[in-house]
Amino acid sequence: MKMGRRAAELPSIEISIRVARFRLGEEVHPDLKNVIELQQADLKVAELTKQIESLPAQIQSLQSRLDEFIHAQAERKKRLAANQHERKELDGEIKVIQEKIARHKDQLYQVKTNEQFRAMTKEIEGEEAKVRAIEDEILEKMLEAEEIQQHIQEATTRLQGEEARVAAEIARLETERKADDDERVRLQALRNQIQDALSESTRNLYQRIRQARRGLAVAEVRGGLCMACNVLLRPQVYNDVRTNEVLLTCENCGRIIHYVEPAPAQTGEANGQGAEATA
């Protein structure tokens, strides 16, 4: 039962077919109708392919933004560790100097002359000044550590948000890619089916123009102009193309052309809906 349904659904075409405004009661050349549908399918496949192929770069750019965050955070942590190390060293230096001071203070009792006493006192004062300078340095480092720690905390929150955002965005892109993949497979099967229905000469013609014209083998004619190359058709060609009963190519760009009736609301003038590509 399922098989039957699927088989029945396969030929249905969801792509918008611009041939819809063919004049009523006229026989559209079967190859022309198919070639237009084939072009629509191929353009859509090309668009999907472009989208699918852009995905790795999109993910890469998201990932590298996140990497920058992570790297900056690692740098902050390194700076904090270095700061702690430096403070420990300074503490050690103070300890050494204080031991020296204590020794010198003991020696003060043993000096014999006033001169020696003054020299020793001066030395102790010098060492005490050194301790104060180092203590100032330690205080500065403590303030710096506090600041770094605060930055780390803020960045941790930001990073968590960023990681969640990037993960969600990548998941969304992957889902989109999956849908694009499925749609491409479906359209490729469809375009092959349409291609098989073409006469051999039209099939070859389509392939040839498509390759030469970067994917766009079929052009609309509006208001006497080939919409792909914007060149006015000769009156005879224009008359023939208006019937849509024959398979014609533009004498300028070589594309297969088909006539599109102006929308009823407009006064016969082409509405300037732009060419999709230039020759």
Ligand SMILES: [Zn+2]
């Ligand atoms: Zn043309």
